[in-house]
Amino acid sequence: MSMQSSSHNSVIHFTHNNKAGSSWLTKYLLSDIMNSFKRMGRKRHFNRGGPGQKKKKRRNLVEVNEKAQKRIQREKDRKKFLALRAEGLVQKQRPTNSQEEFGSSSESEAETTVYDELLSSLKEAGGQTSSGDSDIDDKSDGEEEEEIEDQRVEGEVEGRGDYAERDAGEEMVDLEQSDEEDDDDERVVMRMERVMKMVERNRRVWRVAKMEMVIVIVMMMVASKADDGGRDWEVEQEESDEDEVDEDEISDEIEEKQNKKDPFFIRVHTDLDEKEVEEMKSRKLEKLSEFKWPVLGQLTLSSNCKTHVVQPHISKETEYQKLHIKKKLLDHWPSINKEHQKDGSADVFSPLQRELFSSMNSYVDLLYPEVTHETTDEVRNIYCLHVVNHVLKNRTAVHKHNNFLASNPGSDSDDFRDQGLTRPKVLIVVPFRHTLMQVVNIIIDLLLPKDGQHVSHRKRFNQEFGDKYSGKIHPKKPEDWQKTFAGNIDDHFKIGLAFSKKSLRLYTPFYQSDIIIASPLGLRTIIGSKGDKHQEFDFLSSIEILVMEQMDVFLMQNWEHVLHLLDYMHLQPKDSHGVDFSRVKMWALNGWTKFYRQSLLFSQLSCPEIKAVMNKYWQLSVSNPTVDGSICQVATELQQVFQRIKVDSFINDPDERFKHFTTKILPSYKDSLLKGTMIFIPSYFDYVRVRNYFRKEGLNFCQICEYSNPSEISRVKQYLIKGSRHFLLYTERYHFFQRIMLRGIHHVIFYQPPIYSHFYSELCNMIQSTDAASDATCRVLYSKYDSQRIAGIVGSKRGAQMIGSVKDLHMLESGEET
Known part of the structure; x- marks a missing residue:
């Protein structure tokens, strides 16, 4: 004083x-x-x-x-x-x-x-x-x-x-x-x-x-x-962390760098020339090899650059030095992953995790579209281990170079380029708050021991991202719905994480963070739209690992937010943000960070929208054929008619589908004997188009969409039970979020095959309890661009036959084609 x-x-x-x-x-x-x-x-x-x-x-x-x-x-x-x-x-x-x-x-x-x-x-x-x-x-x-x-x-x-x-x-x-x-x-x-x-x-x-x-x-x-x-322990920790590097980490990094076997250093120190970059921009993606692994199954390696292709292989090593994992991470890993390890096994990974980590650690893009609610936690643990290991290696290299340059001022700084244009290195995109909370808890357990976890703002984090689930048991809801919506399902959030030697700081500004975890909507509000006065996207310029979990849920939220995010990845920053350009990697200065980014995409299903997000330069995708489709889970005996629509181009698909539905399908269902018909529409835009047509024609119908309130849903249920409404317009997004059971449904028309193949069997089974079950019908409209959706329903082999057949009409009943 x-x-x-x-x-x-x-x-x-x-x-x-x-x-x-x-x-x-x-x-x-x-x-x-x-x-x-x-x-x-x-x-x-x-x-x-x-x-x-x-x-x-x-x-x-x-x-x-x-x-x-x-x-x-x-x-x-x-x-x-x-x-x-x-x-x-x-x-x-x-x-x-x-x-x-x-x-x-x-x-x-x-x-x-x-x-x-x-x-x-x-x-x-x-x-x-x-x-x-x-x-x-x-x-x-x-x-x-x-x-x-x-x-x-x-x-x-x-x-x-x-x-x-x-x-x-x-x-x-x-x-x-x-x-x-x-x-x-x-x-x-x-x-x-x-x-x-x-x-x-x-x-x-x-x-x-x-x-x-x-x-x-x-x-x-x-x-x-x-x-x-x-x-606050943060002050002391920040001061000590700036100039100290753990001696064990330094020795490990020196050993790995001398061996030159660590994929991290191979990735970072690989320099592309201008000819290779131009070749990667101009050439199309080519399939290089196909191979099969025991758990992942059929894998396809594709690239448009043949000079720096890394062929992944299953690593059978158990020592952390040979696995190129930080020792302290593997020390905490058994307690985190004990539920997924085999009893009595010395392997630190489950078979699925070992194959996933082998591909991740090769730094190739990975698309795994077969994540189920049973394997979600198993996959989440392994990608958290990979990204934390990546950040720690990068942080150790930076601190080591800082200490060396401080003691040797005259050293050539070109040999110590270890940073990007901005600090954030990893971006993890998840759909819900409770998913983010699980990811952060895994990162905390990986970094810090159970008895000494120094995490800033932990109480605030638990309050904002804690479990807000009502606790009510829904025995009639499917198991995958229970798993997906078992916590706080708010979809507007973002948080920054900064690593230090013995602590983890939450809610750090993005330009002071090592990892950013957010939802597509949360990032959209920060980035803004083109033409806005204040847009912020510089923190996306140096992202080295992009992780997207539960991408199928993004389709049910708003896929436009995902595309908007990808449009602003790796753009030239508007401000320097205090960066030392003498320490920035040359490929980052050249604007080639997108060629070095690794994308890890996890989904419950495969569709063209998700595949388009993959990096166009190196990618490894899992593509196993569907043996038995969801049609095998249909318990109701009914005629299932699959009718193909002839479409010349993907752009004309919506118009041709609407024309075929209104001229050839709808007139036959206007008969009074066919009341209680549900029209299932996956796309909200198609739903609005059909709804406006019904209003214009004065048809007797009711509707349920994702914007319907509970009172409207109750009235619709009464209409269906009493039979006072002939048609019901029903959207896939509402069914995804609510999974309600409707009575009074006698016929189902799929305006387009559902994105989730198991929705087909769920909707068909709604007819099981009706009196007119023997007269129930199901009709599916599809085009050649719906091949993956059809494969999910009838299987890959039968779906390929239906797409390539000369006949436009296929009827299935009791598992036999006629």
């Missing part, structure tokens, strides 16, 4: 240590003492009319007059003494202290003694005083009063007290004018009388202020010690 006293306005300023200032007690004391000083600087007015106030005022005036008379007498004696000394009649003597010159009373001596005692106790408690305390301690009480008097006479200090502000300026002017006009002794005595009054008043105020200041200093020292004992 320090104190400054301005010579012009006598305002006392306080500055305090930031560490101590974090205490609420310190802030409260500072605000309280500053308010007290403001109150002392104001004029004090007595309430008029009260006898007690008048007596007190007269008594104060009498005391002031008596003191003034004493000072006048002392001034006269002093002048006589000076005159006698000038004549040589007395010898020169100086007063013993400043208190004799001012005639200090016993009361002032007692206050000074208390003040000295407080200062001594302060030194004993704190070891040493601050700069403000030393200034107070160096001067005695009398010397301070002498300085105050000199400043008052020179007109540099504004008085404080009952009448100080009013009289100080006037007296200084009077002193100058009277010196020029009249040097009479009597006038001088009158001036001195008024000056002494001001000095006495301000001396009392100053003594009180000193006492309060000393008390505040002592209390702040106590609060500061309390704050230092329990202050």
Whole structure:
């Protein structure tokens, strides 16, 4: 704590240590003492009319007059003494202290003694005083009063007290004018009388202020010690992490770099030339090889650059050095992955995880479209291990180079290019808050031991991303729905994670983060749209690993957000953000980061939209054929008719489908005997188009979509049970989020095959409990561009036959084609 006293306005300023200032007690004391000083600087007015106030005022005036008379007498004696000394009649003597010159009373001596005692106790408690305390301690009480008097006479200090502000300026002017006009002794005595009054008043105020200041200093020292004992560990951790690198990590990195077998260093130190880049931009993706692994099955390796292709292989190593994994990660890995390890097995991975990690660690793009709700946690654990391992390797290299350059200033910085244009290296995109919470908890368990997890803002994180599930059991809901919607399903969120040596910081700004985890909608709100005044996308410029989990859910939310995100990946930053360009990798400076990015895409199904997201340069995709489609789960005996639509191009598919439906399908279902017909529409745009047509034609129908409220759903259910509505328009997105069971459905028309193949069997089984089950029908409209959806329903082999057949109509009943 320090104190400054301005010579012009006598305002006392306080500055305090930031560490101590974090205490609420310190802030409260500072605000309280500053308010007290403001109150002392104001004029004090007595309430008029009260006898007690008048007596007190007269008594104060009498005391002031008596003191003034004493000072006048002392001034006269002093002048006589000076005159006698000038004549040589007395010898020169100086007063013993400043208190004799001012005639200090016993009361002032007692206050000074208390003040000295407080200062001594302060030194004993704190070891040493601050700069403000030393200034107070160096001067005695009398010397301070002498300085105050000199400043008052020179007109540099504004008085404080009952009448100080009013009289100080006037007296200084009077002193100058009277010196020029009249040097009479009597006038001088009158001036001195008024000056002494001001000095006495301000001396009392100053003594009180000193006492309060000393008390505040002592209390702040106590609060500061309390704050230092329990202050946020982040401050110490950040300071230590900047210049320290774990010795084990350094030795591991040196060993791996010497062996030159670590795929991380191979990826980072591989330099493309301009010819290769132009070739990759112009050439189409070519299939290089196909191979089969025991668990993943059929894999296809494709690339448009044949010079830097890495052929993945299943690694059978168990030691962390040979697996190129940080030792501390594998130390924590068994406790995280114990549910997925085989009993009694020495392997740290499950068979699926070993094959996935072998492909991830090769730094090729991976598309795995066969994730089920049973294997979701298994896949999530392994990709978290990969991305954390990547960040730690990059961080270790940066700190190692920082220490080397600090000790060797003349070293060539081109040999130490280890950074990107911005700090974030990994972007993980997930659909729901509870998914993000699971990912962050895995990262915490990987980095930090169970008994010493230093995570900033952990409480806030648990509150914002915690489980908001109502806890109600839905026995009629499918198991995959229970798994998907078992927690907080809000889809607007984002968070930054920053690694340090022994801690993890949450909610860090994106440009100070190592990993960014967000939803497509959360990133869309940050990036903005083209033409907006404020767009922020520089943090996407140096992403080295892109992870998208549950991409099929993105299709049900808003796929446009995903495409918007990909459009702003690896663009030239608008600002430098404090980057050291001498440390930036050359391929990042050239704008070639997109050629080095690894994309890890996980989905429950495969579709053209998801495949289009894959990097166009190196990719490894899992493409196993569907043996048995979801048609095998249909328990209702009904005729299932698959009708093909002839379409010339993908762009004309919606128009041709709508024309075929309204002219050839819908008229045959207008008969009163075919009431209770559900029209299942996957696309919301097609749903709006069909709904508007129904309204225009005046057809008797009801509708259920993702924007329907509960009251509308209840009315629709009653309409279907009573049979008062002929048609029901039903969207796939609503069925995905709600999975309701509807009664009164006798016929189903699939305007297009569903994205989720198991929805086909679920909707067909709704007819099972109806009275007209024997007369129930099901019709599916499809085109050649729906080959993957048809394969999910009837199987890959039969789906290929239906797509390539010369016949446009296929009917399946009880598992036989006719």
